[in-house]
Amino acid sequence: MRRLTTVLTIGAASLLAAPSASATTREYWVAAVPVTFNIVPNGRDAIMGMEYTPADTVFGTTVYRRYTRNWGKPQANVPSGSGNSDLMPGPLIKARVGDKLRVHFKNLDTAFNRPHSMHFHGVEYKPSSDGSYVPGYSGRDGDVKPGQTWTYKLTAGKDSAGAWPYHDHGPAMHESIEGGMFGMLSILGRREKAPDREYVVIFSPMGKFQAIDGRAFVGNTPVFKSRVGELVQWDVMAMGSEHHTFHVHGHRWRGPDGVPVDTVTVGPAESLRVRWRERDPGTWLYHCHVETHMEAGMIGTYQVKR
Numbered sequence: 548m549r550r551l552t553t554v555l556t557i558g559a560a561s562l563l564a565a566p567s568a569s570a571t572t573r574e575y576w577v578a579a580v581p582v583t584f585n586i587v588p589n590g591r592d593a594i595m596g597m598e599y600t601p602a603d604t605v606f607g608t609t610v611y612r613r614y615t616r617n618w619g620k621p622q623a624n625v626p627s628g629s630g631n632s633d634l635m636p637g638p639l640i641k642a643r644v645g646d647k648l649r650v651h652f653k654n655l656d657t658a659f660n661r662p663h664s665m666h667f668h669g670v671e672y673k674p675s676s677d678g679s680y681v682p683g684y685s686g687r688d689g690d691v692k693p694g695q696t697w698t699y700k701l702t703a704g705k706d707s708a709g710a711w712p713y714h715d716h717g718p719a720m721h722e723s724i725e726g727g728m729f730g731m732l733s734i735l736g737r738r739e740k741a742p743d744r745e746y747v748v749i750f751s752p753m754g755k756f757q758a759i760d761g762r763a764f765v766g767n768t769p770v771f772k773s774r775v776g777e778l779v780q781w782d783v784m785a786m787g788s789e790h791h792t793f794h795v796h797g798h799r800w801r802g803p804d805g806v807p808v809d810t811v812t813v814g815p816a817e818s819l820r821v822r823w824r825e826r827d828p829g830t831w832l833y834h835c836h837v838e839t840h841m842e843a844g845m846i847g848t849y850q851v852k853r
């Protein structure tokens with residue numbers, strides 16, 4: 548077995564490091580930023596023919612946003628084609644087993660003036676990178692006040708391959724999670740093939756709506772796109788207090804026991820990765836199959852070209 552070596556990511560050094568041969572350190576710059584968010588930008592539930600006004604759908608909240616080094620410039624959170632929003636979910640944080648992650652977090656929440664944090668599932672870290680607030684026990688990692696920063700030091704361990712949640716676990720966790728302060732980690736095995744397309748699907752309630760990546764109803768939720776022959780990967784998780792059932796029309800995949808399925812349940816903070824080699828062109832629905840959730844917006848389209 549080949550020994551893993553650590554290559555520090557300093558400027559162009561990261562470009563020179565062979566991505567699959569040796570472990571590396573991956574740096575992310577993330578800030579909590581206040582925004583005005585519209586959960587139904589087109590004002591319609593196209594399937595039921597319902598109209599909504601901005602009074603129903605626009606609210607102020609705080610989100611995670613990816614930045615360039617030293618919080619220089621804001622960037623899109625997810626690669627183009629994997630979502631339709633650069634605000635929710637937070638940045639897709641990627642690594643391979645054996646890599647180290649340095650997530651530099653800054654709280655720019657001057658509108659609500661709340662403390663925030665980042666708490667990561669699925670990876671190894673010391674308690675000072677846990678990011679959860681416990682009065683009298685936790686440190687600054689779980690209580691990053693407006694204007695302050697914290698660097699979370701994480702390692703993708705042998706049992707870290709998969710898709711995992713992260714979210715605010717600070718003193719304002721409840722409002723933050725309802726308002727969209729969550730995202731996903733995507734960790735590949737050391738030599739695992741990377742997918743051609745990767746989609747992030749986060750089910751969460753938002754006010755009176757049931758959202759996917761912070762949006763409700765077809766035409767607002769992400770339109771995921773692929774081509775026949777591509778390896779597609781869906782990173783799926785749930786936030787909040789309800790269970791959801793992830794379903795994609797016209798497709799099947801293998802469950803953990805090897806049996807084909809086309810629907811899978813995710814409870815709060817549960818996450819999973821679904822993969823297949825695409826072979827079915829057309830426009831398909833994906834949605835939560837809890838009927839009341841579908842009706843409240845938890846549905847979108849997936850477009851496969853020949």
Ligand SMILES: [Cu+2]
Nearest residue numbers: 791835837840
């Ligand atoms: Cu649901």
